[in-house]
Amino acid sequence: MENNELLSALMNRYFDFASDCVECKVQHIALYMLILRHNGGSAAKNKLVLSTADSMQTLKIGNRNTYSNALADLEKWEFVRILQHGKNQFQPYVIELCLFKSEQALNRQSASSELALYKQSTGNDQAVNEHRTDIEPALNRQSASSEQSVNEQNFGVSKTPDNQHKSPFPRAAKELNNNYLNINNSRELAEELEKEKIKKKEKEIQQKFEAFYEAYGKKVDKLRALKIWQGLTEADRKFALADAAEYNRRHPDKQFQKSPAVYLRWKNWEDEKPSQQQQDNSRWPNGLKKIIV
Incomplete structure (x- = not known):
């Protein structure tokens, strides 16, 4: 029951977003529905492995760039998080779903129900604990991600540490930027000199x-x-x-x-x-x- 409520919440949130987003295309909708189907109704799963070739064939997408761009858009819109990129059609993408707080509550209920059913079917507490260790990291990561997204939306402040936003080579980056500006200035100067030469x-x-x-x-x-x-x-x-x-x-x-x-x-x-x-x-x-x- 909780799984159906979670899937319904995820789909409702996506379609509410899609109705107001002019950039949202049919391939985005189809891809997100495919992800929910692979998820199997349990967003507590740690990782989802999407086969690039199979997904493109299912969605009738002939261009891999179209498929990759659609996934990147879903990540930009905070519906999924890409954990590993597929570099070609033979390498799969590894992703996980992004959940809001209301969806996390349903997700935790779904996870509790899943653990209860697992315990009932196995009768082994140790196996249940191992299964819990597979589920809880994903729940905690989704919770932290949701909290950060709320802070950014409400206050415009990210809780990501400052050192993650800074370039590890600030001096080199500044020098590259200055060199780029110097090259542009030199090119413009050369063009002006050439024009003057022609006029002369x-x-x-x-x-x-x-x-x-x-x-x-x-x-x-x-x-x-x-x-x-x-x-x-x-x-x-x-x-x-x-x-x-x-x-x-x-x-x-x-x-x-x-x-x-x-x-x-x-x-x-x-x-x-x-x-x-x-x-x-x-x-x-x-x-x-x-x-x-």
């Missing part, structure tokens, strides 16, 4: 283009010429800038000059330069030379 490079390219465009004779299609200029290598920009004034001298008539965009696209600074005699002869038809009297 873009400004330098723009200034050199303005110098080229100013030296070039024909002033058309500036934006298209700038786009082509930006795609040139640094060496090509130097050659184009050095040849701009020379190109004007070779082609003094702007009407017959190429646009700066065409000049840059076809890299006309690489063209063969005519000799001085060829340039002089090109000024007179039929190769005539100017006669100075």
Whole structure:
């Protein structure tokens, strides 16, 4: 009878919680019901061993992470306590139920009834005492856990010793934290320096283009010429800038000059330069030379 009352109390508490918890999913409900079934109606059991593979098959859960996360959530919500984690699907989880004070009273009644029935069936006081030693540690641990939970909920104070909350290596943890902050700061500084470097490079390219465009004779299609200029290598920009004034001298008539965009696209600074005699002869038809009297 007491076992049924205990199971009813556990289920009622869980479903009251689940109705108000948006994070509670169907796998949480199914898993908790499976735990109560394995418990056999006696929360006084010291440990419950859950086979990962069998539990996943029973609950139709295909992903082990889903199963592990559901158990972790039940522990976070203080319905179970995980004593041993299953590292893979072949290793079981070892857990025990978490009880409130009202549930502990029912649990102790259930444990007393269980001992009485055990004594009646065995008639051996020594066996009863051994069975009591198996049950009482779980009852005491559940009682202490419940008292701590009540204190935390009512007063926001945990009775866990302070040294359990502190890192065993506070200096190392602080150094790691500082190193992490330094790495983040260094990364941000490097990104800022890279941005400044890019801006400086873009400004330098723009200034050199303005110098080229100013030296070039024909002033058309500036934006298209700038786009082509930006795609040139640094060496090509130097050659184009050095040849701009020379190109004007070779082609003094702007009407017959190429646009700066065409000049840059076809890299006309690489063209063969005519000799001085060829340039002089090109000024007179039929190769005539100017006669100075």
